[in-house]
Amino acid sequence: MISPPAASDLVTLRDVKFGYGARTVLRDINLTVPRGKVVAIMGGSGCGKTTILRLIGGQLRPKSGEVLVAGRPVAKLNAEDLFRMRRRMGMLFQFGALFTDMTAFDNVAFPLREHTSLPEDIIHDLVILKLQAVGLRGAAGLRPAELSGGMARRVALARAVALDPMLIMYDEPFAGLDPISLSIIGDLIRRLNDALGATSVVVTHDIIESLKIVDYVYFVSEGRVIAQGTPAELKVSDVPYVRQFVDGETDGPVPFHYPAASYRSELMAEIDE
Amino acid sequence: MNDIARMLRRLGGGVIDAVWRLGYASRFIAMVLAASGMAFRRFSLTMRELYFAGVLSLVIISVSGLFVGMVLALQGFETLQNFGAAEAVGVLVATSLVKELGPVVAGLLFASRAGSAMTAEIGLMKTTEQLSAMEMMAVNPLARVVAPRFWAGVISMPLLAAIFSVMGVFGGWLVAVKLLGVDNGTFWSQMQAQIDFRLGIVNGIIKSFVFGAAITAIAVYEGYDAPPTAEGVASATTRTVVESALAVLALDFVLTVFMFRGTGL
Numbered sequence: 001m002i003s004p005p006a007a008s009d010l011v012t013l014r015d016v017k018f019g020y021g022a023r024t025v026l027r028d029i030n031l032t033v034p035r036g037k038v039v040a041i042m043g044g045s046g047c048g049k050t051t052i053l054r055l056i057g058g059q060l061r062p063k064s065g066e067v068l069v070a071g072r073p074v075a076k077l078n079a080e081d082l083f084r085m086r087r088r089m090g091m092l093f094q095f096g097a098l099f100t101d102m103t104a105f106d107n108v109a110f111p112l113r114e115h116t117s118l119p120e121d122i123i124h125d126l127v128i129l130k131l132q133a134v135g136l137r138g139a140a141g142l143r144p145a146e147l148s149g150g151m152a153r154r155v156a157l158a159r160a161v162a163l164d165p166m167l168i169m170y171d172e173p174f175a176g177l178d179p180i181s182l183s184i185i186g187d188l189i190r191r192l193n194d195a196l197g198a199t200s201v202v203v204t205h206d207i208i209e210s211l212k213i214v215d216y217v218y219f220v221s222e223g224r225v226i227a228q229g230t231p232a233e234l235k236v237s238d239v240p241y242v243r244q245f246v247d248g249e250t251d252g253p254v255p256f257h258y259p260a261a262s263y264r265s266e267l268m269a270e271i272d273e
Numbered sequence: 274m275n276d277i278a279r280m281l282r283r284l285g286g287g288v289i290d291a292v293w294r295l296g297y298a299s300r301f302i303a304m305v306l307a308a309s310g311m312a313f314r315r316f317s318l319t320m321r322e323l324y325f326a327g328v329l330s331l332v333i334i335s336v337s338g339l340f341v342g343m344v345l346a347l348q349g350f351e352t353l354q355n356f357g358a359a360e361a362v363g364v365l366v367a368t369s370l371v372k373e374l375g376p377v378v379a380g381l382l383f384a385s386r387a388g389s390a391m392t393a394e395i396g397l398m399k400t401t402e403q404l405s406a407m408e409m410m411a412v413n414p415l416a417r418v419v420a421p422r423f424w425a426g427v428i429s430m431p432l433l434a435a436i437f438s439v440m441g442v443f444g445g446w447l448v449a450v451k452l453l454g455v456d457n458g459t460f461w462s463q464m465q466a467q468i469d470f471r472l473g474i475v476n477g478i479i480k481s482f483v484f485g486a487a488i489t490a491i492a493v494y495e496g497y498d499a500p501p502t503a504e505g506v507a508s509a510t511t512r513t514v515v516e517s518a519l520a521v522l523a524l525d526f527v528l529t530v531f532m533f534r535g536t537g538l
Contacts, residue, residue: 057409086411097406100398111410114417156406 010035010167010199011056016065018051025051027223029065038193038200040210042245043220049203050094052220053169056201057091058082069167087115090160090198094172096152098144104131104155105140111162130158133195134188150181154188161192167199168192174206182206186213207245211235219245298494305423305493308416318421319428326387326422326489327429331436333386334379338437341374342366342444350453359453363460364467366445367438371468371477375438377525380484382437383430384517388492391422392513395496396506404497419493426492430485431478438477476532483524488517 011033018026025048033039041049054060055067061075068074069085077085098107108127112118118126131137134154144152153173160168173185190213193200204210210217211231219227219234219242227239234242243249250256260266312319349365395418398404404414442464449455468474492513499509 059405059408083411083413086409089409091406091409093402093406095401097402099403099406100401111412114410114412159410 008034010070011201012066012068013052013055014066014068016052016055016062016067018048018055018060018062025223026055026062029220029223029225031218031225031228033199033201034216035199036193036197037215038190038202038213040202040204040214040217041220042203042205042207042210042217044205044245047220048223049205049220050171053091053171053201053203056167056169057086057089087111087163088166089169090163090165090167091169092153092157092160092171092173094175095149096144096156098147098152098156098159100144102143103140104136104142104144104147107144107155108159108162110159115163126162127158130162131155133161133192134158135184148181150177150184153177153181153185157185157188157192161196161198164196165198167201168196170200170202170204172204173202174204174209182209186210189213207248298490298498301494301497302490305415305419305490308413309420309424311416312420312424318417319424322422322425323429326383326391326425327433330383330386330429330433333382334433334437335440337378337382338370338375338440339444341378341437342370342441342446343448345369345374345441346445346448346453350449350455360455360459361463361467362449362453362455363442363445363464366449367442367464367468368473370438370441370445371473372480373525373529375441376434376477376481376484377521379434379437379481380430380488380521381518383426383433383485384488384492384521385514387426387429388488388513388517389510391426391489391492392496392499392510393506395419395422395493396499396501396509399497399499400501400503400506419497423489423493426489427482427485430488431481434477434481434484472532472534476528479532480525480528483528484521487520487524491516491520 009032011031013029013031016026016029017024029052031039031041041052043049051060055062056069056074058067058074058077066073066075069089072081072085074082074085098104099110102110105127108130109123112123112126116123128137128140131140134157136151136154136158139147139151139155144155147155157173168189170189173189174182177185186209189200189202192198202210202214211234214231216230217228217234218225219239221241227234227237227242229237235246237243237246244251345366346362349362350359353359353361353365395404398414398418404418407414407417446460450457450460495509495513495516496506499505
């Protein structure tokens with residue numbers, strides 16, 4: 001008997017398997033995201049972290065297992081219900097994914113204009129509010145090409161929260177940012193989550209920055225959750241993978257070398273022939 | 274023996290691949306058509322694309338049309354003169370343009386000017402996750418991005434072909450009447466008498482409409498299907514131009530066969 005998800009959990013992944021063609025990405029993922037919390041999903045590059053976000057957002061369907069958001073199975077929703085659910089989700093893409101043919105203002109206004117029939121002066125005020133929250137009210141008239149990487153991501157964040165979502169997802173929000181932008185984004189993730197009463201899922205490999213702001217962490221490796229806990233628990237964890245990650249060791253359970261034939265045999269092949 | 278088996282296998286694989294792709298593309302276009310409501314309800318979206326695909330193609334279309342018409346008049350005049358029918362040069366220019374060269378050459382130019390731009394734009398939007406972001410904001414990119422571009426192409430192509438033909442006739446008139454001394458009245462009256470509205474002009478419009486639909490369908494599909502890399506977008510853009518050119522020429526033959534009125538013998 002499978003227990004129903006607790007009402008306090010906004011997102012639940014249960015025995016989720018997923019693969020692209022013959023390649024298995026997620027073998028067996030079990031995790032829950034409680035309402036109101038900021039949860040990080042960590043792991044090395046290419047371990048399927050982003051895939052988990054796409055499963056939660058319904059852009060991909062699991063091969064088996066269940067993805068529940070607010071108690072509803074995402075993969076079984078029809079297109080209309082899925083779109084209705086996505087209106088209550090915000091997602092920050094790795095490089096912002098701002099619409100390059102629109103100004104920062106129009107980017108933030110986009111979801112409001114598409115999904116509401118608010119008059120333009122109210123949309124103006126809402127957009128200015130969101131831009132002020134990320135500190136970029138002054139950049140409203142700039143185009144994405146004129147924004148720095150960190151600024152673009154903040155505008156994208158303002159766009160992601162334009163409709164006051166219940167769930168905000170972040171795909172590598174810290175990748176490629178300078179230390180100041182890094183702290184700003186980290187701070188915004190926490191503040192927006194608490195101010196909006198939302199729930200956040202942060203996919204990242206930036207351990208230092210994320211341990212400062214999250215409530216709970218799941219470590220994913222080879223398609224499985226191999227460790228989990230609060231930041232305090234993880235800092236003293238003795239799981240080898242977590243230790244390697246926290247300490248930034250080059251070699252360990254995650255090997256430095258990509259799997260290959262033996263070094264000696266490859267170098268000596270010609271001589272042996 | 275082994276080589277033959279391998280060759281057959283490769284051939285079979287290629288054919289299955291091609292058929293699969295064709296089916297996939299047809300399904301894609303059907304989905305675009307089904308999602309076309311917004312392109313007309315919010316016509317400003319389509320208007321913007323009409324400007325990019327249509328208005329910005331005007332210069333290349335007009336200039337090319339003018340030159341094609343001028344060349345046609347020069348070449349036609351030389352041949353017709355041998356039969357003492359030099360004043361029929363107007364009919365020759367107008368017929369060639371309205372029935373064939375207008376739609377075909379305008380189509381080829383449209384594919385390389387507007388089709389390639391559409392593919393590159395949609396492909397880059399996909400590469401930079403803009404389409405994905407739109408989906409996550411509960412906005413269907415087929416309705417918001419693809420359908421307005423498709424309909425803009427379908428609407429602007431017949432208009433561009435018509436402008437091409439008009440400029441061509443004007444170019445022919447410049448050469449024949451102003452340069453070679455063909456009688457002005459004969460030039461226009463023969464054209465008016467010889468060109469049938471239904472068989473000439475309407476058929477030309479049908480052709481340009483079909484070409485427009487084919488070119489933009491190829492362009493938006495290639496863009497949407499492009500692998501999300503620089504190389505992927507580059508090769509998708511090339512494919513759009515090549516496939517559109519082939520499609521225009523092949524469809525032209527098929528349509529001409531349907532419009533052919535027999536030998537009259």
